[in-house]
Amino acid sequence: MSAVSIYYLSMTSPNQLVEKVEAKGLSVIEAEIDEYRLNKYLYQLVGEQWQWQDKQHQSDDAWKAYVESPALKTWVAYYRGTIAGYFELKSDGEGCTEIAYFGLAPAFIGRGYGGYLLSQAIKQAWAIEGTTRIEVNTCSLDHEAALKNYIARGFQLVREEVSGS
Template identity: 35%
Template sequence: MSVTPAGTAQQYTVTWLEMTERPSYGWPHQPLGAPASLLKAEDPPVWFFLSLYDAVGRDYAWEEMHDRSEEDLARWLHHPETSLYTLMRQGWPHGFFVLDHRVPETCNLAYFGLVPQAIGRGLGRFLLQNAVLTAWDLPGTQKLTVNTNTLDHPRALQTYQRCGFDPVMRTDHTRVLKRPIDASRIPD
C-alpha cells in the first residue's frame, strides 16, 4: 500500500448530485448472508458519530468534522431534522448514513458509506436505496441532494447515479491532508 502523508496538498473534484422525484424502485430486499438491521440513532453522542465517520472515511480524507466543536456537532446531530442511521450486521456497524432535512423541501444525504470490511459484500446499494427512500418519506421532501469527490471510493459517483442521482455541478479543490491516506486508490 502506498501512503500519501499528512501535510500533502491533494487536488480533488467534487461532484454535486440531486434527485428531484422519488425513484421508481421499491425498498430493497435483505442482502444475502447474515441479516442486516438499519437502526436510527436517538440523540447519538458525538463520539458515536465520529467513530462511524472515521471508520468509513479515514481512507477518503474525511477530516472536516474534526474541525467542528463537540457542541456544534451535538447541535447538528440532535437537530430534529437531522437523522443518523447505522447498518448493523453480525453485531457490529457495517456502514451509516446521515440525512439533513433542515432546508425546507430539500433533504441532503450528508454522509453515506460502508466500513472497509463491509465493502464488496453487496451492502452499498442496499444501504443507499434505504437512505434514498427514507429521505423521500420525510414530509415535504421535493429534492434529494448528495455530493461526492474524487477522494471518495472509486465507485461512489456511479453508485449514486445508478440509484437515481444526476450530476448538477462539479468544482475543483485542493486541501492539505491532516492524516495520511491510502494513495493507491486515488486516481491520477
C-alpha cells in the same frame, strides 16, 4: 496538492430511485436517541480512509449541537451485530433533504452492501415530510464506486467542480 473533483447530485422524484433490494444480511436501524459520540465515531470509522476532514477537529460542543439538531437523522447499518456503515440525513425545512454523510466501514467495502444501504438512505429521505428533492455530493477522494453507485440508484449529476491543483 492534487486536484479534487467534487460531484453534486440530485434526485427530484421518488420514482427515480432504482432500488437495490438485496440486503445481504444488513439491518438498517435509525438511531432515535441523539448521541454525538456515536456520530463522531461513525464519521471517523467510515471517513478516515477517504480523508473526511470537515468535522475532524470540531469540539464536542459543536458535535453535540450538530447531532441534536431536529433537522438531522442518523441510521446505522449492522451485520451480525457489527457496525457495517451509516448515513445521516439533513433536512433544510424547505423541501431539500441532503444525504450529509454516507458510507461503509472498511471491513464491509466490496461486499455488495453499498447499493442496498444507499437505497435505504434514499427511501428514508423521501419519507421525511416535505421532501421534494434529495441532494448528495461525493468527490474523487471517495471510493472509486461511489459516484457510480449514486448514479445507479437514480441520482442525476448536477455539476462538477475541481478544487486544488
